[in-house]
Amino acid sequence: MIEIERKFLVNSDAFKSEAFNSYTIKQGFLNSDKERTVRVRLIKDLGYITVKGKSSLDGLSRFEWEKEITTSEANSLLSLCEDGIIDKIRFEIKSGIHIFEVDEFFGDNLGLIVAEVELKSENEDFDKPSWLGKEVTGRIEYYNSQLSKNPFGTW
Template structure:
């Protein structure tokens, strides 16, 4: 139940030709407090409710609990979410021994593209694809809960 991941900006669209899957995601937050977030997500034809705890000081790890719910339940819960619904297309790219999830945001976060890789330990080695840019792990501006409140297009 501890999620360990690293986040990176993406510097080219080369990942699209390497993707093994892609799908749309719509998500909102029932609670976006920095100590905990409660997220509702529509992914493909399924819904999910996720609770995440506060990140460690380096931003690499945090508690995460997720449960699948019906598409209808997720649609209903999205109507209760805080302002700032997030829309994105997720691409899954297998590279080395890991799967990179690359999110291409639309709407008020259009222009932002972030890749995440989940790890088994904070020190785990992973190969980096050539299209990875600078690391933004731990930078709260790139958390989806923050992007729902302070969208990428409003950054100076």
């Protein structure tokens, strides 16, 4: 239940032609404290509740627990969330043996595109696509919980 991931900015929209899947995500936070976050997501016709622990010092890993919930439950919980609901489209792109999840944000975070890759270990090598930009792993301002409070559009 430990998530290990690296996060990058995206420097072009070339990733879209490489995507094998895409879907919209609406998410909010019942708790966005940096020690622990509780996130609610609506993806297509499925809901999820996720608890994440505090990130490691380098931002590469943290505890994550997720459970599927009904759409009705997700909508009810979204209505209780803190201000700053996140709307985005997620694109999934295969690169070598890994899958990058690229999020294109809308609303107050319009213009922000971030790619994440999950790894099995902090030292694992991975192929870096040409559209991958600057690494922002561990930069708290790029966490969705922070984007809900301090949107990209206000930077």
